[in-house]
Amino acid sequence: MEKFWSKKRMFILIAVSFCGSITGRLAVRAVLNLLLGGTMIGGNLL
């Protein structure tokens, strides 16, 4: 188990989690923009 949680894997997991968060927010913005209009960049952060 000790080998499973290497520093490299922890770092990768944090990066994946960060990418997931960004993707989630962008997905909501994209869907709303598709329905109502709006830009993907600018205004609110994400």
Added chain:
Amino acid sequence: MRKDVKNKRHTGLFVLLCIGVFILSAGCSAVFKMVYTPLQLRKYSAAWNEKVGTVYSDFSYGEKPANKFDLYVPADHTKENYGLIVYLHAGGFTTGDKKDDAKTLEYYCSLGYVTAGINYTLCTEQNPDANVYSQSMEIKKAMPLVVSEAEKLGCHIDRMAMAGGSAGGCLALIYAYRDAAEAPVPVKMVFEGVGPSSFYTEDWKSYGTDKDSKLAATLFGTMRGETIDPKIFGTEEYDEIMKPISPLLWVDDNTVPTVMAYGVYDKLQPYLGSVRLDAALTAHDIPHEYIVFEHSGHGLQNDNKQMIEYNKAILKYLDDYMGE
């Protein structure tokens, strides 16, 4: 050999874990984005309880099932006179309900105003004859009763503001600009977001009206409740037909102060219409605030900074024009 198998298993498990974490993070952040209200915007809502006010629901103002309104009355009954804010619901003239705006109505009531949400007959399969004009006439019909019912509840109304969002914004503008002279109490101002204010084929491009005049005649004719000949677009005759539902065409030197918010990328109603309205209000020197959401569409969803500005402008105009 055994070590190799173990390593491969660990790698496989880790990849699965990464996929799971990605999906979970994306889901959580999407939900968070949908439900979270930024701190700076939270002050434009109020905790509602009997110490703040009371809601009186479903007063009837006509024979049709939708002819109902709700009144939100402040708990403080000590004032001699009260201002009334009527907030009309959104829904593209085809859906929506006064209850959708309960939070907004509660907030303005918490500021000491009597507030009212009015339902109107929606244009649906069951009500094919309903249109923007008939809806505006229902709102007009409701107003004296809204004021008299507030009176019965102990709040004497001596001034009012119209407000709404989208379809409700359009109907609020129509009442404030077209019917203010016949209102039971003086209409002091209007505030609204993304309400259509005019119906020009070249503006409503997202529906293809700039390219197909028959489609435009059907769309605008349905909204107006009249048959429109596609040949009259661009003429004074067209303006005359559409005037009863076109706030823009009622702007004159007596138009009430206006706060309005529009999204540049609006797909459901044209931003260009708001540019025309801003120009008309400016030309007649009418006090107004025109807040443009540079990155947003019909939901004004991508510009919290402008949303704060919009709310601040509303409060300033309420202080300036709806004060005792």
